[in-house]
Amino acid sequence: MTAPAAAPPAFTAESPWVRRAARPGRPRLRLLCFPYAGMGASLYRSWPDLLPEDVEVVAVQPPGREDRARDALPSGVGPLARACALALRPYTTVPYAVYGHCAGAVLGAETARELVRRGAEPPRLLIAAGHRAPHLPARTEPLHALSDEDFLAGVRALGGLPDRLLANASFMEFLLPLLRADFALWETHRGDPGAPPLPFPVLPLRGDADTVVTAADAAAWGERTTAPPRDVVHVPGGHYFVNDMTPEAVAAVVAALETTRTLPPTDPEASS
Template sequence: MSNLPPSQWLYIPKPNPQATLKLICFPYAGGSARSFSDWQNTLPHYVELIMISMPGRGSRFSEPPADCMDILTNTLLDELTPHLNADTIFYGHSLGARVAFEIQLKIKKRGLQGPCHFIASGSANPGKDRSDKNVYLLNDADFIEELKSLNGTPPAVLENEELMALFMPVLRADFKLADTYRYTGPEQLSCNISVFAGKKDEISEQAQLDWQNYFSSNFSFEYFEGDHFFIDSHNEQVGQAVNNIIAQIHNGNLLTQVS
């Protein structure tokens, strides 16, 4: 068993103190650990899976949601620091990719050990201006229509007024994080980066390819079937791609750039 105290921010289904590699996963807006939990069954024995558990959902449903990127990432980094004692892979989907990127900037600033590989999944680059959308400011009816268009919330939830009344504050907080965050600094990170993209995602290919501008090491790009939420609709295939990266790291191979 791990000697580390439990954290409400981190869900670790199978603590592994002997792990030589840790896969740390950050969910999309409105998402949870369920997008990554099935991967536990296929990961190599030397990998520990750590999933970020956000307030306002699951076992933390009664807690107020986070809506400030700076406070959120400072808190998460404090929680993650004891776990940065081995090689790590950061995986973030959509909003989760920008949260993971911001944490990496703070890791570098604090002089801590950053990830050896970053997977930015279903996300435009962190410098893209999203302030023109401001989805979180829409009235309830328009906000729900936007959720429908994204195709990531079950219709049974969207059509249930009581459920939506419960989840609306969480979703608005997440969209506030997504719509108001933009990185404008000159910093480049040195770890390898892979970008995963859905073939039918509304995010442009270029907006995703531009992630490479924020990293100085090896870059790869891979398409998956599905829309913005391909991580859920094609979870097994994404998990296999993650395992391929893990195998390359374990074997000491570097990814080559894909244009």
């Protein structure tokens, strides 16, 4: 008689900032996941079923998103990263990696930098998906200062929100100021070219139909880490391929996490 399949781990709130799918026992690796601008932790709700059983998914719920819609955004990316690091510090007692999509890649990088500053071991890997290296200038005009109509048209063109939501007038009336504030936070952020390089390896991940981030933009992450640069991994999809993870995209994330089994420990002193 075949044993029944194990129930998927519940994706539960452990603090305002953290949604975790707890695995029984001690996981081999925790994956700290950061959503893109305007999206919350629910973006990663399906990931526990997609990843190996010894990988535990911990997703960040930033203020101004989903059930934290009434919480004000911090004044900048630095304060936001520090708040994320404070909330995530207890989850770094086992080896961990970071996945961030679009703006979440920058927030994940800065949060990991702050975690190291606070005494945590560096992440075994940052998977930076759908975002140019943060020291590069933006290739597109900012959207947050446009009229409502033009702003929503720009968001629709990026493909980050489903058309069914964009077509819901009452919902968009509520969401619009939150979304605009979130875009303003990221579009006005300027990476510090004088900041120390990241003291952990970075794997750039890019949708092969992405019209926002070029392959060269993604590859430039290798210029901002003390680890050897990694080749860009391309997966099917556009800028927000994370919204509909293909088997190839899942396989790319799993393969990247598998490399952490043999990675040597990173050196926190490299960031000083």
